[in-house]
Structure formats: C-alpha cells, structure tokens
Amino acid sequence: MKSGSDTHDQIREIAWMHYIAGLTQSEIAQRRGLSKMRVHRLVQAAHEMGIVKFFVDATPADCVALETELIAAYGLRSCTVVPDAGLPATMAGAMPAVASAGARFLHGRLESTEKLVFGIGAGRTMSEVVRALPRIRRRKAEFLSVTGDFAALSAANPFEVIHLLIDKTGGTGYAFTAPLIVDTPEDRALFLRQRSIQTSFHRLRSADLIVLGLGHIGPGSFFQSFDLLSDGEQTELARGGVVADLAGNLLDADGQFVDSGIAQRMLGMDRALLQDREVVAICAGLEKWQAARAALRSGHLTGLITSRGLAEKVLSVV
Template sequence: MRVAMDPDVDLALRCAWLSLIGGYTHEEIAARISTSRTKVTRLIQAAQRAKLVKVTVEGAPANCVALEEKLAAAFGLERCSVTPDLGEPDLPLSALGALGAHVIHAAIERHNASVVGIGHGRTLSACVDALPLMDRPDLKLVALLGSLTRTASTSPYDVIFRFVGRTGGTGYCVPAPFFCDSEEVRALFLAQRDIVAVRELAESASVAVVGIGSLGDRYGLMTGGMITTSELDALHEAGAVGEILGTFLDAEGRPLDVELNRRVIATNLESLRGREVIAVAGGPTKAPAIAAVLRNGVVNHLVTDEVTAQELVELAPFVASKTVSTAKPRADVA
C-alpha cells in the first residue's frame, strides 16, 4: 500500500474493509471501533472519495454484450468492451475510466506484461484514476509519443507517472514535443540518445493503451494548444476524421499526407500491429473518429460506452466493408 497511513486514513480503510469485505453493518462497526454510526458512514465515504475503494462488477448487461459482438464482427476486433450508459452529459469519463481500468489491469495480467505503452488524453487519465493498486515494481510504463505538452490533461507524462503511483513501476517519457515546429527540428530530436532509448523500449511493449481524437471544436489537441485553428482547418480540408497517437486519418483509416503527420513524434502505427492495442474512447460526436481508427486495423481491443457503441453499429453499414491496413508505413515515424 502506497498511501500514507495516518490515523484517519487507517481508520477509514478499516471501516471500508469491515463494511464491504467483512459484511458488517455500520452499527456493528461503530461498536467494534468505539465510535458513532454517523462517523463510520463519514469514514467510509471519505475512503471512497479518496479512491481507496474500487468496485468491480463482473459481467455485463445483455445489450452491452450484444453491442460488443456486433462491433467485433463489423470492425474485425479481437476484443470489445462496452460499458453501460451512466447518463453522463458530456464525455463519459466515469464509465470509461472504470471499465478501461478493468480492461488494462486484465491485459497486463493476461500478457504478464513487463512493458506497457501509454498514449495521452483525459480518458486515459480517468482509467489510471480507477486502476486498483498493483505491486509491480518490474513494470515499465513508456510513452508512445512526445511528452512535452502545454497542459497536463493531454500529457503522457502526467498519465504515466500517475500510473507509476498505482503500480509501483517505472515511467519513461519521450523528452520531446508531441509536434515539432518543422520536419528538420523533428529529425534533430529523433537523433538524441535519450529519445532513441525510450523509443526502442516502446518497441518491446506487449500492451499499448491509447486514446482516439475527433476533430471537433473541442478537440483536445487544439484546446491544449498543441495545434492551431489554421492547422485544424487544414486537417478538415484534407479529409481528416480521426487521430491516434498524433497520426491523422481519413474516413477509411488511412494516414493523410499532411504536414502535421510529418512533424509528430510518436510510435509508428504499423509497429504496433501484433500486440494488444487497447483504445479507450467514447462520448458525443466521437463515433466517426473511432470508426476511422478501427478501420485502420491497428486497434484490436475497443473500450467504449453504450451510446457510442450503438452509434458505431449504425455507422458500420455505411463504412468500408472490411478493416484495412495503412497503405504505406512511414519508416521515419516511430
């Protein structure tokens, strides 16, 4: 346990264990620790607010299972996980975070992973917050993209080192911008010894966890200051529909021949094939972007919410009949 054991935390944990694991009533716990029932309730609530209590529900509602099967068949996925709709008005961070954490934890255990590649974004951040504590000092958590961003909510640095706090592992970031000012500047960064070492470590990851970006007005890379309004306009003109690890794709999942794709410092999508690549994504207006990324074929495990899953099922008849690979891997993008 990595939580400082001050008396209040210790008592909150004791009450949570007695209630949720031991099955004691609040009255019985109060008698056992010589306090009031009201204080017991407050202590358990404090443990929950501090994210010391994680709840896992085994199984899924029938509609979610049906959607998982339909999406796996439509997009050629090896796995698909759909969380029930919790009625969240905007990005369903609570639902996606809880299910994403469960999926990530299971994948690490299933592969006995020693190296995990990590993307960026608010959804992955929510997954890390919901992860159970793991005793994995051998685990290496490595950024799949440049870690120097303007805001913590989109930074792999922030996600990775909070992941380290949940697992006891070691974090590795790419000390470079996500997007460089020019292709020449990018080449200079890629020649640096430290960056080469981290990128080589990323190549050994057996599990990769990524987000998916849609190019709306609230697109995270734009609100985070990493791309400009004019660059976003140019992407729309070029036919960009979705983004994964800084690579912009058209509706068929093909990487676009645009300047930003040549200035990004990120793992080559082609190099991720053959591993378990988990994409956690959902929410209003996200379905077209997710469909484009799934059609690329690099993602083989989708985690999404029930509403988005239904939209993807409805989109499926109108998209390409099968998942396609990228036309030509860019050897200079890793």
C-alpha cells in the same frame, strides 16, 4: 467470498455474460482482459452472493450485443461497451463509466506477476483511466509513453500519466522526451535522430500491450484544449480529411494514414509498432465517433473500450 477488488457490478456483469449471453469463461477473459482464474472466481462469487437465479438483474444486455457486433465487424479480440446510464452521450457524460472500464481492463492485465511492458497513450481519457486504477504492486511492470508531450502542464500530459502509473504500481516508466508537434518537418527529422527518441522507439518494440485514447478533430479536441494548433491549422486538418489521431498518427475517415501537412510535424509512435501486437483504444463520447470508426477501419486495433452511444453510432453509419 469476493475480494476487495471484485465489485458487485463486475460480478453481476460477468455472471450475465456467462449465463445469459452464453460466453465461455475463456471468451469473457479475452474480452475483458482478465485472467481465466479471475473470471472463474467472479462466476463463483455470483453463486455465493445469490445473484445467479434465472437471470441476472440490471445488466445491460444491449451492451454485450454491441460488443459482439463490433468484434465481428472489425475483427477485434476484445471489446467492452459500457452503458450510458442516463447521462449525456458526450465525452464528459460517458467518461466516468468508460474510464472505470478501462481501469478494470488495465488492472486485469496487471494481475500477472510476469514482467510486462505497456505502451501508454496520453490525453484526458488515459488520465482518467489511470486515476481510476486501483493501486496494485507490480514492480516488474514497465510503462512507456507512445507520444511526445503536450507542453501544457496538466494531468493529461504523458509525463503525468506515466508518473501516476509508476506511483500506483511501483513499476518503472519512460516518457517520450519530445514535443508532440514541432514547428517544421526539419525539426521533426532532427528530433528523430536524437538518441533519446531512438531509445524510446527501441523500448516500444518490446511492448506486450499498447493502451491509448483516440484524438478527434473539431470542437473539444485535445488539439484545441491544449492549444497545440492554431484555429487555422485545425481547419487545415479538417479540410485535409483528417478525423483521428492514433498515437500521434493522423487518420482519414477510411482509416488511412495521412502523411502530408501537419502530419509531417508530429512526433508520434512509429506506425510500424502498431502492427502485430495488442492495441486497445479507450474512447468516450459521441464527439469521437468518426475517430473511433477510422481507428477501427485502420485495422490496427485489437480491442476497444467505449460507451453505448458511440458504439451504436459507429455501427449505424456504413
């Protein structure tokens, strides 16, 4: 019998990956962020429900193929590509499916009863992921914001994202008590000397997993949506070759960090903390394809959860 948290679509997807795509249960567990026991239970449920015959119906084989390509091209450990389901390949169209996949991944990691420390990004994508996350009581879970706040009071604010995670899990959480962008480099230096900021960076050193969204530059970006930068400052970013924001760090199209200009005023995650740990980005919509490719090229991602349209675009542009 399947549990309440095992949806029919998930059981069907795991069955397809195992029996048609030929992935082992261990490989599926790593790619989907699930325990091996959970994958075994899902495979067993597929048998009990009678959906495993000669093939698994209505499962997107092309998505699994895209996952395999992305893993090979960028050295990822895990990857999930969700179908566009006939919806526009924009952020708005792709968000529901991508957020659901992100919530499933996070829920899989929260199945562990051991103490786990999560670095959590903010923004619209992470807000939707956390909203889609089922309640799961994990008092040993600790959630740490990886960037400063957006000032605007919205569900995408880091404080709101962390608060909702605490509410859904019963765990503990700590917000990054500073703005994302300050007025001058001198202000940034002053904030970085504050004990609360140093404590946040110290806590993040113990993070087992970093889960975050990716910011892009241009129309519809969070810089624009939350009035974080003026039109002139956004133009400055684009002229400087910036295409992505990764945990409050700016990247150019080659995945190199940009340290000049506005980057000198941003309070994001210490980039050294992105190394030698699991970092999974969740990204929806073709608007973000350059940001996704830059983050992948940076070598700091170990996992990606995205939509089919975006995955195809990233793979099609050398």
